[in-house]
Amino acid sequence: MRKWIVKNFALSYESKVFGIIGRHPRAVNLTITCMALAIIYTGFFEPMNAFEYLVWLPFIICIYLGFFYFRRNPISYAEVEDWEQKYQFLNKPETIGNSDETFPFGIAYQKELAKYGAMYKAKYKTNDRFVNSIRIIYPFAVIIALGVLYSISQ
Helix, strand or coil: CHHHHHHHHCCEEEEEECCEEEEEECHHHHHHHHHHHHHHHHHHCCCCHHHHHHHHHHHHHHHHHHHCHHHHCCCCHHHCCCHHHHHHHHCCCHHHHCCCCCCCCCHHHHHHHHHHHHHHHHHHCCCCCCECCHHHHHHHHHHHHHHHHHHHHC
8 A cells, every 4th residue: 555655645746848847746636636526526416414524535635645644654765666756766955865764875876866867868858848748737637627617517
């Protein structure tokens, strides 16, 4: 379970839209989806007192996992599997990394940082205008669709 939480909630996503690299927390995509589903339910169906709380529960869990869980349970480098997360983890400022017991050091660290840095440059530092743009467009699209649904329901 923690492996799934680290993959979907720890650190950030990066994407390139209109040639600009943007970063947003990984937790946003699942959190926005759960929020939209809960709002749609409460807006379109007659509220059932106890069931309405259960509809909002996934949203509350996503908020906790995305924004509070890793403050109490920090991740270690060994737990991270996605190469973009590894690059982001290794690319921490040394002032933070020196005080972090989970931060790798030595020649292996430098080699991995160089390898992931080259992969990052090959993916994001190109002339491509859009790279993984759905990651950052998705939350906005869900919010806009929710607004349209809400306006139709009124």
